[in-house]
Every structure is written in structure tokens, then in C-alpha cells.
Amino acid sequence: MIKRPLILGSSSIWRKQVLSDMGYTFKTMSPDIDEKAIRDSDPKTLTLLISRAKAQALLKRIKESDNEQDKKSIMICSDQVIVHNGIIREKPETEQQCRDYLHSYEFYPAVAVVSVVVVNIETGKIVEGTEIATQHFKKITDEFIDKLIKQGDVMHCAGGFTVEHMSDFTLNLDGEIETIMGLPKTLTKDLINQVL
Numbered sequence: 065m066i067k068r069p070l071i072l073g074s075s076s077i078w079r080k081q082v083l084s085d086m087g088y089t090f091k092t093m094s095p096d097i098d099e100k101a102i103r104d105s106d107p108k109t110l111t112l113l114i115s116r117a118k119a120q121a122l123l124k125r126i127k128e129s130d131n132e133q134d135k136k137s138i139m140i141c142s143d144q145v146i147v148h149n150g151i152i153r154e155k156p157e158t159e160q161q162c163r164d165y166l167h168s169y170e171f172y173p174a175v176a177v178v179s180v181v182v183v184n185i186e187t188g189k190i191v192e193g194t195e196i197a198t199q200h201f202k203k204i205t206d207e208f209i210d211k212l213i214k215q216g217d218v219m220h221c222a223g224g225f226t227v228e229h230m231s232d233f234t235l236n237l238d239g240e241i242e243t244i245m246g247l248p249k250t251l252t253k254d255l256i257n258q259v260l
Contacts, residue, residue: 066088066138066256066260068136068137068138068184068186068260069090069091069133069134069136069137069138070083070088070089070090070091070137070138070139070140070256071090071091071092071093071122071126071134071137071138071139071140071185072090072091072092072093072139072140073092073093073094073095073118073119073122073139073140073141074092074094074095074118074140074141074142074246074247075092075094076246076247078221078226078228078245078246078247079142079245079246079247080092081245082242082245082246082247082249082252083140083247083252086249086252086253090140093122093125093126093139095117095118095119095121095122095141096121097114097117097118097121099114099117099143099154102114102117105152107145107147107152107177108177108179108194110143110145110152111142111143111144111145111177111178111179111194112143112179112181112192112194114143114179115141115142115143115179115180115181115192116141116181116192118141118142118143118181119139119141119181119183119190122139122141123139123183123185126139126185127185134185135185135186136185136186137185137186138182138183138184138185138256138259138260139182139183139185140180140181140182140247140252140255140256141180141181141182141183142178142179142180142181142246142247142252143178143179144176144177144178144179144222144246145176145177145222145223146174146175146176146177146222146223146225147174147175147177148165148168148169148172148173148174148175148223149168149171149172153165153222153223153224154222154223155219155220155221155222155224156218156219156224159213159219161224162209162212162213162218162219162224163209163213165223165224165225166204166209166212166218166224166225167204167209169199169201169204169225170201170202170203170204173198173199173200173201174198174199174201174223174225174244175196175197175198176196176197176198176199176222176223176239176243176244176246177194177196178194178195178196178197178243178246178247178248179192179193179194180192180193180194180195180247180248180251180252180255182252182255182256182258182259183259184259184260187259189258189259190259191255191258191259192255193251193254193255194251195239195240195243195248195250195251196239196243197237197238197239197240197241197243197244197248198237198238198239199225199227199234199237199244200234200235200236200237200238201230201233201234201235202233202234202235203233204230204233208230208232208233212225212226212229212230215229217229221246222246227241227244227245228245
């Protein structure tokens with residue numbers, strides 16, 4: 065395990081779960097940026113741009129603070145989109161859009177594109193990478209879609225789904241489940257090691 069303090073630049077409960085399951089101790093900080101102000105038609109470029117913007121916003125906040133421990137930390141920021149039949153999907157804006165997303169996954173899989181930026185705040189070293197995983201689904205019933213939307217988590221997830229709640233409807237997964245959850249395990253560990 066790393067000796068430096070670790071900051072997860074995210075408020076996502078799924079990213080927190082992934083990092084915690086990897087055995088890391090960390091604190092969280094929310095970047096609070098306007099992600100919709102950053103656009104690109106390429107999912108890899110889009111997620112890298114947003115991840116970099118999150119990291120820069122938090123770097124500025126940390127450098128202006130009096131917290132010396134934060135200034136010696138390793139920071140992780142990431143962003144995820146789902147690509148469905150060539151179309152980029154972010155978090156659903158309405159329940160109907162979420163419903164449409166969930167109905168569509170029986171026809172084409174959900175391809176998670178996740179970029180990660182890791183920063184050694186003390187040395188200034190920044191590394192980044194992108195990982196992809198593809199989740200295939202069976203037909204998702206209207207009753208289950210209603211249940212998911214009522215539960216609420218899907219409204220806060222890229223592509224409008226959470227595989228953690230959908231095991232009865234998932235088929236094969238190409239790649240890591242952690243990539244689908246928003247923080248690729250192998251890539252994140254490799255990037256952390258690169259900045260040490």
C-alpha cells in the first residue's frame with residue numbers, strides 16, 4: 065500500500081466502493097465543475113477532458129488551502145460515459161430518458177469508457193489513461209425498470225444503469241466490473257504506482 069495520503073476526487077459511491085475494495089484508505093473531495101460545459105464527440109477525449117478539468121479544479125483548491133497533508137497527497141479523478149450503438153450517453157436527464165436507455169440495452173451492449181487522471185500533488189507529476197468495458201444485457205422488464213427508477217441510483221449513473229442491482233438481467237461482461245462502476249481497478253493501481 066502507498067504511504068502517501070490519497071484523495072479521491074469524486075462523490076460517486078461506486079468509485080468510493082471500488083477504491084475501498086482495493087484496500088486503499090482515502091478521503092474524498094468533490095470537484096464541483098460544470099461537466100456539460102466540456103464537450104467532444106469522441107468518448108475517450110471527452111472523458112479525459114472532464115477528468116483533467118476535475119483534477120485541475122481540485123489542484124487549485126488544494127494549493128490555495130492551508131491543509132499541508134492534502135498538498136502531499138496522491139489524487140485520483142475519473143469520468144465515465146456509456147457508448148450505446150455509437151452514441152455517447154451520460155447521466156439520464158429525465159426518468160423517461162432513463163427508461164429509454166434501459167429498454168435499449170437488449171439490442172446493443174453498454175460500452176463504458178472511463179478515463180482516470182492521477183496526480184502526485186507534491187511533485188506535480190500527472191499520469192492518465194482510459195479503459196473500456198462492455199456489459200451485455202438481456203431484455204429488462206418494465207416492472208424492473210420502474211423499480212430501478214424508484215430506487216433512484218440509476219438517475220445518477222452514466223447510461224442510466226447500475227449493474228450492482230441488475231444481476232438478473234446482465235449477460236457477459238468484457239472487461240473489469242470496476243470499469244463499469246466508474247473506476248478501472250488495474251488502470252488506477254498502475255497510474256498510482258507511476259506517480260509514486
